[in-house]
Amino acid sequence: WQIDQVRRGAEEAGRSMSDIKLDLWAAIGLSDDREQAVDEVRHWVASQAESFNKWRELPDFLRPFEHEFKAASDAYDRLEHMSQHAGHVASVSAELVEYLAFVGTADDCLAQIRSLEPLGLDRVTLAFRAGGRQQRMEAIHQGIIAPLNAPAT
Known part of the structure; x- marks a missing residue:
C-alpha cells in the first residue's frame, strides 16, 4: 500500500521508482521468550498506533486494528513518548505488535524480514529498545545481518 503511494507520487512528479530508495523502518524485539520480545517493542507500536489514528484514510489491512489506534491516541502521553513503562x-x-514489528527469536525475525523481499526494499532499518544496546546490536548482527549477507548456498 505505501509503496503504491510512493509509486503514484513518483509518477505524478515525473520520476522513476529506480530513482527512489525504499527503506522500511520497523522495531525489532529479539528474544527466545516471545512475550518478552513483544513487550520490548510495544512502546514503539503504541507510538505508531497513535499516529495511525490521525490518518484520514486507513488501508484495508489496518482496519481490524482501528479501535486500537483510537485507544492509543486517547491514552497517549507525550511526556512518556517511547517509554516502555x-x-x-x-x-x-x-x-498488533506482531503485525507492525519484527518479534521473536532471531530465526523468527529473519524469516519475517526475508518474507518482505518481494517488495523490493532497498533497506530495512531496525529500531530496538534502549538498555543493553551493545548486546542487542551483537544479537541482531549474528542472528539477522550476518545471515542476510551470507552468500546463497
Missing part, C-alpha cells in the same frame, strides 16, 4: 503501551495488543 508508559501507560499507553497497554492500549495495543500483542497481535
Whole structure:
C-alpha cells in the first residue's frame, strides 16, 4: 500500500521508482521468550498506533486494528513518548505488535524480514529498545545481518 503511494507520487512528479530508495523502518524485539520480545517493542507500536489514528484514510489491512489506534491516541502521553513503562503501551495488543514489528527469536525475525523481499526494499532499518544496546546490536548482527549477507548456498 505505501509503496503504491510512493509509486503514484513518483509518477505524478515525473520520476522513476529506480530513482527512489525504499527503506522500511520497523522495531525489532529479539528474544527466545516471545512475550518478552513483544513487550520490548510495544512502546514503539503504541507510538505508531497513535499516529495511525490521525490518518484520514486507513488501508484495508489496518482496519481490524482501528479501535486500537483510537485507544492509543486517547491514552497517549507525550511526556512518556517511547517509554516502555508508559501507560499507553497497554492500549495495543500483542497481535498488533506482531503485525507492525519484527518479534521473536532471531530465526523468527529473519524469516519475517526475508518474507518482505518481494517488495523490493532497498533497506530495512531496525529500531530496538534502549538498555543493553551493545548486546542487542551483537544479537541482531549474528542472528539477522550476518545471515542476510551470507552468500546463497
